[in-house]
Amino acid sequence: MIGLNRKLDKLGRVVVPADYRYRTGIDIGDQIKITEEAGKLIIEKVKPFCKICGSEENINEQYSVCEDCINKIKSI
Ligand SMILES: [Zn+2]
Structure with missing residues (x-):
């Protein structure tokens, strides 16, 4: 998979591209869980x-x- 480079804003937020949300089934308003593993952030739909x-x-x-x-x- 080709990654996208994004900047975190001043509050640490980042926009998850619609294409990524669509493919992962994570949609706006969903509860997500963020975990860290080996220096990487993992976002999962709760x-x-x-x-x-x-x-x-x-x-x-x-x-x-x-x-x-x-x-x-x-x-x-
Ligand atoms: Zn029950």
Whole structure:
């Protein structure tokens, strides 16, 4: 892959090119995780997960809770 040279602005921000966002499935407004590994920054899209049990399946994104937990709460 050919890299692009970009400058960080005064606040340390950089624009991620639309082509890169499209190919990685990272879109404007997505929650991202930034990690450092061997002197390189890695940007990953954060998958929605249940704030109660940690599951990544059947997430109600409005509440950030999985349907199983919603059903358990409703049955209380
Ligand atoms: Zn859950």
